[in-house]
Amino acid sequence: MRKHIANCFTLLNLVFGCLAIIQILAGLPGLGLSFAAGGAAEADLVARMCVASLFICLAGVVDFLDGLIARLLGAASEMGKQLDSLADLVSFGVAPGLILYQFLLIAFSNGNLAAGASMNYWYLLPALLVPLAGAYRLARFNLGTHFSTEFEGLPIPAGGILIASFPLIFKNTDNQALQQLMHTSWFWYAVTLIVSFLMISTIAMMSLKFKNLSFIQNWPKFLLLILAIVLGISLHWLAVPLVFIVYILLSVIMLRKGTPL
Template identity: 40%
Template structure:
């Protein structure tokens, strides 16, 4: 019975992801952000609970991937889709009709490539301490950051809503999701400096960006993460059981 406790936490991740989609389609971007924040927390917590209870199952691993596909695959695709529908000079307070649009359809590439990413990760034996390609939560943080800028920063919102920003963001993130380029994870090798240099530098830069830009910081934090990985690529390693 206790093996279902981590699964329940995983289902909370899925529930919050579904709720975030509803909020995004309603152009309620701030509640969507908090649902996504909760999704990320539950995604982290289910593993902690499983280890604390000393339980593990193939069923739980598959359920975790299905929940992640919604929260970190479909959700960012919906964010891009809705942002592409918003005219540059239109605030979320004056919502357009959310309907099918061919020019917004490329946003769905993020969902497709997230599915490929998660399927690949489930079978890949090289990813434990670090990743190959961008993890789906990182892709979601970037998309969520664009959404927050539109919701909270009217001076920057027109730039974010430009198709010259959104289309390249979709294409680059889709490519990075399935790329073979090594990316560091946030697991620390102890608390010393040695072996954690890039992670500590990234943490310091992320805190600095949050302090200066606050809700507008998240896309820039992801860009810094990508630049650090390009400059100091980590080694890949064998994946251990979750």
């Protein structure tokens, strides 16, 4: 029974991932906006992706809770591990990959999605590298790694939530330079390649799980948490990519020095 409680949270992660995909592709009744012509169609698509991003963030919260609940109940199991990976692939691999796909469509259609119907869709398919890299990362994780307290490669939830932050940044920023950058296909290709490479790499990444509350043993995690709160209050969704960069730098610098994280 205890195992089923944790597994229900894992399945809820999968539900949120599926809802995000539906929202990106068509829109849920009452939440999606209908396509309009020209620039209005772009605004509708971005609005739908913003709702999908919130579903992905909810999946991230549930993904954290299912592991926590499994540990508290002593209900960790091989079944739960496999189920968690399948849910993560949908919520943090497929759904974010579709967000990148839609952003590439916006970039190549120059703001007119109706004109994008005649474009070469081979230009959009690199977005699929994210779910492919995520699947590889999860399969390798399930087979076991030679790292005991750190992750081998970027955890797929971290990459998925990074990508999920972009629609919310895109919709809420007034910075013209940032808006122009996010209308550029090369920016999305760079995001796709960086996230995919980090996931399939063997670079040691800091685990964000606290084994105890000792500040001395966990100061990099506390630093990251405090930074996330401060930047979140001041920069809102733009804080996510900045915290992501700090997380990568902290992981690389500290672990290369041999500091256990």
